[in-house]
Amino acid sequence: MPGCRDSCLSQYETNKLVRIQSVRFGSLKWILKVAVLVVICVMMVLKKEYQEFDPVVSSVTTKVKGVAQMLLPGVGDVVWDEVDYSRASQNKNSFFVVTNVIVTKNQKQGKCPEVLRNETTCTANEDCEKGASDKHSHGINTGLCVKFDVLKKTCEVSAWCPIETETRAPKPALLAAAENFTVMVKNNIRFPAFNFIRRNILPQMNHAYLRSCQRENDSLCPIFRLGDMVREAGEKFSDLAVEGGVIGMLIKWDCNLDWLTRLCLPRYSFKRLDEKESNKTLSPGLNFRFAKYNTVSGGEERTLYKAFGIRFDVMVFGQAGRFSFIQLIVYIGSTLSYYALTTVFLDWLIGTSCYSSEVGHNYSQRKVESVQDQQKCVLCVSHVDENNIRLVRKSLKKSLQDVKPVSVLPRQEDTGHLRAVLCLLQPDVHMNHDARPPPDQEADPKPKAPRPAWCRCSCCAPSSLPQEELCCRRNDGACITSSPLFKQLVLHRPLLEAVLLYRDPLSPPGDGGLTSALRHCAYGQYISWRFGLPPPDVHPAIPSCCVRRVRESYPSPDGRYSGFTPARTNV
Numbered sequence: 001m002p003g004c005r006d007s008c009l010s011q012y013e014t015n016k017l018v019r020i021q022s023v024r025f026g027s028l029k030w031i032l033k034v035a036v037l038v039v040i041c042v043m044m045v046l047k048k049e050y051q052e053f054d055p056v057v058s059s060v061t062t063k064v065k066g067v068a069q070m071l072l073p074g075v076g077d078v079v080w081d082e083v084d085y086s087r088a089s090q091n092k093n094s095f096f097v098v099t100n101v102i103v104t105k106n107q108k109q110g111k112c113p114e115v116l117r118n119e120t121t122c123t124a125n126e127d128c129e130k131g132a133s134d135k136h137s138h139g140i141n142t143g144l145c146v147k148f149d150v151l152k153k154t155c156e157v158s159a160w161c162p163i164e165t166e167t168r169a170p171k172p173a174l175l176a177a178a179e180n181f182t183v184m185v186k187n188n189i190r191f192p193a194f195n196f197i198r199r200n201i202l203p204q205m206n207h208a209y210l211r212s213c214q215r216e217n218d219s220l221c222p223i224f225r226l227g228d229m230v231r232e233a234g235e236k237f238s239d240l241a242v243e244g245g246v247i248g249m250l251i252k253w254d255c256n257l258d259w260l261t262r263l264c265l266p267r268y269s270f271k272r273l274d275e276k277e278s279n280k281t282l283s284p285g286l287n288f289r290f291a292k293y294n295t296v297s298g299g300e301e302r303t304l305y306k307a308f309g310i311r312f313d314v315m316v317f318g319q320a321g322r323f324s325f326i327q328l329i330v331y332i333g334s335t336l337s338y339y340a341l342t343t344v345f346l347d348w349l350i351g352t353s354c355y356s357s358e359v360g361h362n363y364s365q366r367k368v369e370s371v372q373d374q375q376k377c378v379l380c381v382s383h384v385d386e387n388n389i390r391l392v393r394k395s396l397k398k399s400l401q402d403v404k405p406v407s408v409l410p411r412q413e414d415t416g417h418l419r420a421v422l423c424l425l426q427p428d429v430h431m432n433h434d435a436r437p438p439p440d441q442e443a444d445p446k447p448k449a450p451r452p453a454w455c456r457c458s459c460c461a462p463s464s465l466p467q468e469e470l471c472c473r474r475n476d477g478a479c480i481t482s483s484p485l486f487k488q489l490v491l492h493r494p495l496l497e498a499v500l501l502y503r504d505p506l507s508p509p510g511d512g513g514l515t516s517a518l519r520h521c522a523y524g525q526y527i528s529w530r531f532g533l534p535p536p537d538v539h540p541a542i543p544s545c546c547v548r549r550v551r552e553s554y555p556s557p558d559g560r561y562s563g564f565t566p567a568r569t570n571v
Helices: 002-009 023-046 176-180 207-212 226-232 237-243 325-351 357-367 415-424 484-491 493-503 511-531 544-553
Strands: 051-055 057-065 068-072 076-080 086-088 094-113 140-147 153-161 182-191 196-199 223-225 245-256 266-272 287-296 299-323 378-381 388-393 407-410
Touching: 023 325, 051 325, 057 094, 057 299, 068 176, 094 140, 094 176, 094 237, 176 226, 176 237, 182 226, 182 245, 182 299, 196 245, 223 226, 226 237, 226 245, 226 266, 226 299, 237 245, 237 299, 484 493, 484 511, 484 544, 493 511, 511 544
Parallel strands: 245 299
Antiparallel strands: 051 299, 057 182, 068 076, 086 094, 094 153, 094 299, 140 153, 182 196, 182 223, 245 266, 287 299, 378 388, 388 407
């Protein structure tokens, strides 16, 4: 279809807008828009949404300084420097400082009783499996059961003897003087996206500065006292030194490269990373073993040290930001949707009980255009004893009187028809209200056939079509055709002739079709009176009693009628 394709290409579709002239809604709309704009601007400034960010890339090196003297059990006074107490950590960017030790001297390769445990206790050699060992063993079983002390025996093992028997760390810590040791942290950082390089030892820091700077007076000093690091982490060094632990040193770099780059400075903070409740933790603290070997009388001996200490993990994080026009455009585009919250809120406000249902219905009718499926006929029903309109679906089995409504809407008054009614009822209208209507307009108080089961006014005629089985009332009562206003608005011939002449002033209908035109005009008058302005795409259904009364007043010459056809409103 080339023609259709060309016409489609030349069309443009847009959304339908409804403008509400209201000072209240207009003021509320601008208040909400200004509030949204303020929030967007504040968040943009606080979170720097106009910048492009790059995470930090860093390297860390440390150097521990300090000397301490301590009394080792069975050894005596010894002096330890950084070579003795500072050990390389297996983790990146961390260092370990020994604060407490358990010493086992003069260990040699030999055979000796295993440490007393449930698994190693024995009474005879048969209890000890030769060559056996487990993850807790200090050596390999020889298969012999030997004395451990005066009362108990254990399996003999080939191991470094004597075996370490002490399990609890000395208290107070033997190297408590480590509290006064210092460490210099050198941190080099880089932001690759901006080709920006920085280090925590600033250009103005010289040798004299590094020898004298202290954290108490200068927060940028890269030399830290171990006791101060533990204290800033919320711990007491003398307690932590007994069994050891893990302290995290956090270096944060948050740099705004839109301003002076010299303001890009590190911020230091400390936090304990392991569980400090030793009585609630399995295997608390931090420890490892190392040995010092020597040769005595041609044989190798060693001194075993079980070292407890503190591991300091240096963690560097942060980001740098620099203005980016693309990021600003992306942020503005992503926040424009927030303005839709104003429309959503106002629509919700109109639909709630804060405003009258008439206002909400009028707004909904103008904003949303309902289109019904052509295969599903929706009928419009109005009862004289209800002040609303029912929308029902056509049924081939149930009478229209008994079909449940799809929805119930308030009646929308037809102001033009209302003005016509008021003019008709004015005293200057020359109409004799006491005069009897013509014989063809006389009301018949009794139906010509027995009352159908669905009838409530006792004036409806039976019908074989379910869509015509409709009464003017929902409940039992007087028929609307007995109302004087029905005769004046629906059946009054001069009024109907005036309406027809108004519609077609130059070509009034001929005498042959005048009765049919008056009949259909009467139907239209009833629809305008009782339905007002029906919703779009629905078909008003006229009650059977009203149809019967109109047909009696303006009958068809041959007695044939088209009946109610939902595709048209005139029947």
